[in-house]
Structures are given as C-alpha cells and as structure tokens.
Amino acid sequence: MEVISIVLLLLLAVILSGILSRMLPLPLPRPLFQIGLGALIGLAADWRVTLDPEIFFLLFLPPLLFLDGWRIPREELFKDGKTIVELALGLVVATVVGMGFFIHWMIPAMPLAVAFALAAVVSPTDPIAVSAIAQRVPIPKRMMHILEGESLLNDASGLVCLRFAIAATLTGAFSLHQAAINFVWVALGGLAVGAGLTWLVSHAKNWVSRRYGEEGGAQILISLLLPFGSYLVAEHLHCSGILAAVAAGLTMGFVEGSGELAASTRIRRNTVWDVIQFTANGVIFVLLGEQLPAILAGAAETVRLTGHHEPWWLGVYVLAINLGLAALRFLWVWLSFRLSFFRQGDGQSTPNWRIVAAMSFAGVRGAITLAGVLTLPLVLSDGSPFPGRDLAIFLAMGVIIVSLLVASLGLPVLLRGLLMPPEHDQQSAEDAARVKAAEAAIARIEEVQHELAEGRADADLFVSAAARIMDGYRERIESRVGTREENAEMRRGEAIExxxxxxxxxxxxxxxxxxxxxxxxxxxxxxxxxxxxxxxxxxxxxxxx
CATH class of the missing domain: 4.10.860 (DNA Excision Repair, Uvrb; Chain A)
Structure with a gap:
C-alpha cells in the first residue's frame, strides 16, 4: 500500500508542476518546479524511495530513448549529419576524457573511474528541457533539429561510456584494447538487436492484421513492449540495451512508413506515448528532488573526506564543473560550425558568436543525465559501498539545475531575433506532396464512384457526391501550383479559413x-x-x- 501511495504522490507532483509552471510569472522550465516539489516531499514526508539502479534504468530509459529515435525527423538528421555526429560523438568523448581528469584533479577523493562515470552522465543533452525553456521564444527549426539529433546520439554514446566506467570501477582494471573490442560488440550488437527485433515484430503484427483484422489496443501495447524487449534481449546478449532502444525507435519510424496502421489507432497510440513521455520525464525530476535531502547529507560527508569542512565547497564543485562543460561545449561548437555547418549554408565560414552561444546554452542536462547517474551501483563486487556515489549524484543534480537556470535566463535573450543559416526548403516539397496526394485521391474517387453507381437507379447521387469531394481536391491543387506570391496569399486565406x-x-x-x-x-x-x-x-x- 505504501508503494502505491508513493507512486500516486509522485504523479500528483508531476501534475502540480505543470500547473505551477503556467501559473507563476517566473520564466523557469517545468523540470525546476518538479525538482522543488520533490524536495518538499523528501523534507515533509517520511517516505523514502529506495532506487534499485537496474530497475530504474530499465523502467525509464528504454521508453524515452525509443521515443526519441521514433519521432526524430530522420531527413533532417541526415542533412546535418556531419555536424550532429561531431557534437554527439566527438564532444561526448572529449567531455568524458577532459572533464573526467578535471573532476578527479579537483576532487582527489573521487576515484578516476568514478570521475569518468560522472563525466559520462553529464555529457548527454536534453532537448525536452530546451523546448520547455524556449516556449516563449521559439528555437529556429534547424537548430532544434540539430539539438534533437545530437541528443539522440549522445544519449547512447554517453551512457555506453558510463557502462565502461562503472565496469572499470567494479573490477579495478581497464584495458583500452579490450574496451575497444568490447565497444564494437556492444555497439553493433545493440544496434542489430534493436533494429532486427523491431523489424520482425512489426512485420509479424502487420501480417496478423492483414489476415485477421487489427486490434487497436494490441497495436499500442506492442509499441510499448518493443523498447523493453529490445533492451532486455540486448542486455542478455551482453550488448548495449541503450543502443538497442535507440535503434528500435529509429527502425519503428521506418517500418511505420508502410501506413498499414489504422488512423484511429495512430491517434490513440500517439496520445498514449505523449502521456508516457510527460510522466516519465516528470517522475524522474520529482525523484531527484525527493532524493535531494539524503544525497546532500551524504555528499557533505564526502566533502569532509577531501580535506574540506564547509558544505559550500559543494557549490564550488558544481560551479566549476558547469564552467568546464560550458567552455568545452562553446569551443567544440565553434570548431564544428566553422568546419562543417556554415560551409553548407551560404558560404559564410565564420559562425556568428550568438549562434555558437545559443547552441552552447542549449546544452541543457536533463532526464537522461539523472537517470544515468542514479544507476551507479550501490556497492562494489566485494560488498563495500560504491565510492563517491552520493557525491556524484549530487554533482550531476547540480549540473542539471544550474544548466536549466542559466539556459532559462540566457537562451531567450540569445534566441530573440537570431537568424540561422538558410534552412532546407520544405515548402516546395510540401506543396508537391499535397498536389500528388490530391491527384491520387481524385483518381480513386472516380474509380469508386463508377464501382458504386454501376447498375443503380440513383447513380446521379454518387456522381454529385463525388463531384463535391473532387472539387475540394481540385481547389487544393490550384492553391499549390500558382506563383510564389499567389501561393503565399492563398495560404494566408487558408489560415484565416x-x-x-x-x-x-x-x-x-x-x-x-x-x-x-x-x-x-x-x-x-x-x-x-x-x-x-x-x-x-x-x-x-x-x-x-
């Protein structure tokens, strides 16, 4: 009964956070309200949620990563692929190595492997948190596509690096050669499992639906089970369940292109996944706040082990890590944009400092960082406590909160009036697609009209009904084949209508x-x-x- 009460209280806190973020005039994102409500729960209630790292990892990460891969605009991912890879893979490796050594130098009591683990979990960014921040000042579409692609890939790469850091801590040994070989198997195996399982399940369910009919509830349930199934199968084969979940989401986007699912089922399924995304992200931040009092007490004890006695050193550590992450990201974004992104645009080779700063501020840490750091083992192989676990969790929490606050204040200012390099033209492709779809609809209406009216006394009813529908499609075609000025005026009229x-x-x-x-x-x-x-x-x- 107590477990059920805790779950209901967490869900209530998620709901209240959304209400408070809309009621209060403060320009703060919803995750900060969720952390605050969680802290109040942790201080006011006697309940304590004991988080099993493996269960926490399995419960939250697969569906979130799966959904990111599923919904990401794949065409935009490929168009700016070089920039995204530079940010998502190169920056993650640089962050893990550079910040790992920096954290270990700054906090000698934290073992190097644990410092690498902390650097790995703070390397992924969170576009959901950025979207929450930029609700009042919309982010340019091309920038958001790059952030989404970066987040999808750096979630996987950062958490895979975390896995190796934890293994090094547990075993006390690390071989670069062995790690490289293992990484290839872990990465390729995880990708193969996620893509293969999703492809097989999707084709099997489509075959069943074609032969025996579709059941909407079962289709939704299959989509819910796919990320967990991919994750568990990959982990059983000692591959990366994280990459399996990402690959499953990407593959889901491709196999869904067949369009065999009923429209009503798609609407219901999208609603279910929206609720899951909102709930999972919210519960993670509420849990962070709920754990805050206990984490703070444990971290203060760890600070004393480093030779310091004042708790404010925790703030120094958090500020130093955030400054290091910001400087590293700013430098990497500037180099990446100078080498690839701007050379794909209008010929400009020197990136505008505001664009670089906006991309740097947009590197907000969120749910994936928190989920990753909470999966640090409670004990080592010999049963002794995992070194610096509470301190690592507190520092990761501090990075999340500070990055959210800084982005909340700085990102809207930087984005106001910001012009990105030319975005890929989507309007002409949209117009062409709408015209072809309307032409196909007119042709099919004519065929069905003749099939239904053949041999009937009331055939004129079918003719008039088909004519009304086809007139609507012809108007749609005419609105898309004029000059640019005519099309713009027609679209304004459509918006008014x-x-x-x-x-x-x-x-x-x-x-x-x-x-x-x-x-x-x-x-x-x-x-x-x-x-x-x-x-x-x-x-x-x-x-x-």
Missing part, C-alpha cells in the same frame, strides 16, 4: 455539451459527435500551427 473553422467547431461542441446538460441529447451519441469535432479541430489546428 482554418481559424474560422476552429471557432465554428468550438461553437458546435459547446452546443452539444449544453444539450447534454439539458438532457436533450444522450451521452453515447454526444461522445461520438464530440470525438468527430475533436479530430476535425486537431487537424485544422495542426495545419494552422
């Missing part, structure tokens, strides 16, 4: 609710009508946004 349609749909929905309250309409029929209106409004809102 969508706003009017949304207003009308809201009025319809309000009237239906009034009829239900007056008992003029049954609840079952009302649910059907409301669902139709909700779907129509969501479609128009998506096109408007």
């Amino acid at each position: 969508r706003r009017l349609r949304i207003a009308a749909l809201k009025a319809e929905r309000s009237q239906i609710f009034r009829m239900v309250r007056k008992r003029e309409l049954g609840s079952e029929l009302a649910r059907k009508l409301i669902r139709e209106l909700d779907l129509a409004e969501a479609r128009h809102a998506a096109q408007l946004g």
Whole structure:
C-alpha cells in the first residue's frame, strides 16, 4: 500500500508542476518546479524511495530513448549529419576524457573511474528541457533539429561510456584494447538487436492484421513492449540495451512508413506515448528532488573526506564543473560550425558568436543525465559501498539545475531575433506532396464512384457526391501550383479559413455539451459527435500551427 501511495504522490507532483509552471510569472522550465516539489516531499514526508539502479534504468530509459529515435525527423538528421555526429560523438568523448581528469584533479577523493562515470552522465543533452525553456521564444527549426539529433546520439554514446566506467570501477582494471573490442560488440550488437527485433515484430503484427483484422489496443501495447524487449534481449546478449532502444525507435519510424496502421489507432497510440513521455520525464525530476535531502547529507560527508569542512565547497564543485562543460561545449561548437555547418549554408565560414552561444546554452542536462547517474551501483563486487556515489549524484543534480537556470535566463535573450543559416526548403516539397496526394485521391474517387453507381437507379447521387469531394481536391491543387506570391496569399486565406473553422467547431461542441446538460441529447451519441469535432479541430489546428 505504501508503494502505491508513493507512486500516486509522485504523479500528483508531476501534475502540480505543470500547473505551477503556467501559473507563476517566473520564466523557469517545468523540470525546476518538479525538482522543488520533490524536495518538499523528501523534507515533509517520511517516505523514502529506495532506487534499485537496474530497475530504474530499465523502467525509464528504454521508453524515452525509443521515443526519441521514433519521432526524430530522420531527413533532417541526415542533412546535418556531419555536424550532429561531431557534437554527439566527438564532444561526448572529449567531455568524458577532459572533464573526467578535471573532476578527479579537483576532487582527489573521487576515484578516476568514478570521475569518468560522472563525466559520462553529464555529457548527454536534453532537448525536452530546451523546448520547455524556449516556449516563449521559439528555437529556429534547424537548430532544434540539430539539438534533437545530437541528443539522440549522445544519449547512447554517453551512457555506453558510463557502462565502461562503472565496469572499470567494479573490477579495478581497464584495458583500452579490450574496451575497444568490447565497444564494437556492444555497439553493433545493440544496434542489430534493436533494429532486427523491431523489424520482425512489426512485420509479424502487420501480417496478423492483414489476415485477421487489427486490434487497436494490441497495436499500442506492442509499441510499448518493443523498447523493453529490445533492451532486455540486448542486455542478455551482453550488448548495449541503450543502443538497442535507440535503434528500435529509429527502425519503428521506418517500418511505420508502410501506413498499414489504422488512423484511429495512430491517434490513440500517439496520445498514449505523449502521456508516457510527460510522466516519465516528470517522475524522474520529482525523484531527484525527493532524493535531494539524503544525497546532500551524504555528499557533505564526502566533502569532509577531501580535506574540506564547509558544505559550500559543494557549490564550488558544481560551479566549476558547469564552467568546464560550458567552455568545452562553446569551443567544440565553434570548431564544428566553422568546419562543417556554415560551409553548407551560404558560404559564410565564420559562425556568428550568438549562434555558437545559443547552441552552447542549449546544452541543457536533463532526464537522461539523472537517470544515468542514479544507476551507479550501490556497492562494489566485494560488498563495500560504491565510492563517491552520493557525491556524484549530487554533482550531476547540480549540473542539471544550474544548466536549466542559466539556459532559462540566457537562451531567450540569445534566441530573440537570431537568424540561422538558410534552412532546407520544405515548402516546395510540401506543396508537391499535397498536389500528388490530391491527384491520387481524385483518381480513386472516380474509380469508386463508377464501382458504386454501376447498375443503380440513383447513380446521379454518387456522381454529385463525388463531384463535391473532387472539387475540394481540385481547389487544393490550384492553391499549390500558382506563383510564389499567389501561393503565399492563398495560404494566408487558408489560415484565416482554418481559424474560422476552429471557432465554428468550438461553437458546435459547446452546443452539444449544453444539450447534454439539458438532457436533450444522450451521452453515447454526444461522445461520438464530440470525438468527430475533436479530430476535425486537431487537424485544422495542426495545419494552422
């Protein structure tokens, strides 16, 4: 009963954090409110959540990494692939090595392997936290695509480095040659397991659906089980479950291109995954705050072992690590943009300092960093406590909080009026796709019209119905094949029309609710009508946004 109460309290804290972040005028992201609420729970309640690292890792990381891989825009990932790889792999290795030695030099009581583990967990960035920060000042699309691609890859690379650092701590030995060989097996095996399992499961479920019909609930459940299955199978084969989850998400994006899933199932599944993402990210930060009092007490004891006696040294350590991470990221981003990103744009070879600074500020640490550091083992192989575990968790927590605060204050200022190098043109591709889709729809309507009307006395009804539908498609084609000025004016008109349609749909929905309250309409029929209106409004809102 107590476990259930704790879970419900954590979920309530996640809900309250969203309400507070919208109510209060402070320009702070939601994760900071979640940490604060968690700290209040840790101080006010006698409950303590004992986190088993393996269970924590399995529960939170596979679905989050899977969803990142699934939803990332793959075309943008490939277009700016060189820049993303430089940031996601090169910067992670530089961070692990450089910050690992720096942390060990600054805190001699922390073993070098543990310092490398801490550097590994603070290397991944979190685009979700960046999105929360930049709600008032939108991030340029191309910059956000680079951040998303970097985050997807550096999550995997950073956590794989963490795995090797933990192994070195547990065994007390580290061989670079053996680690390189093991890394190849761990990485390639994890990628193969995630991609292979997702491909097999997807084709199997599509075959079953074609022969025996589709069950929406089962399709959603399969998508929920895939990241956990990929992770567990890869770990059983001593590969990287982290990379398996990422590969499963990327593969899911490709296999879903067949479009065999029913539209209603896709809508329901997206809603389920949105809730999971919101809940998992929120619970992680609330758990961080809940662990804060105990972690702070343990870290203060560790500080005394280093020869210091004042707790404020913890703040010095956190500030020094954040400055080191910021300087390293700024230098790496400047070099990466100078070598590749800007040479792909308009010929400019020297990156604007504001763009470099914005990309550096956007390197916010979040849920993956916290999830990774909480997976540090509680004890070594001989049963003794894992050295510096509480201090490592506290420092990682400090990096998360400081990076969130700094980005909350600095990123909106840097992004205001910032112009990125030219983005890849998407409008022409969108227009061409809409025209071809409309032409295919017109051709199919004509075929179905003849099939349904053949030999019927009321064939004129089918002709008139098909004509009305095809007229709508022809208007869509005409709105996409004019000059650029004509198309721009047509799109403005469409935007106005969508706003009017949304207003009308809201009025319809309000009237239906009034009829239900007056008992003029049954609840079952009302649910059907409301669902139709909700779907129509969501479609128009998506096109408007």
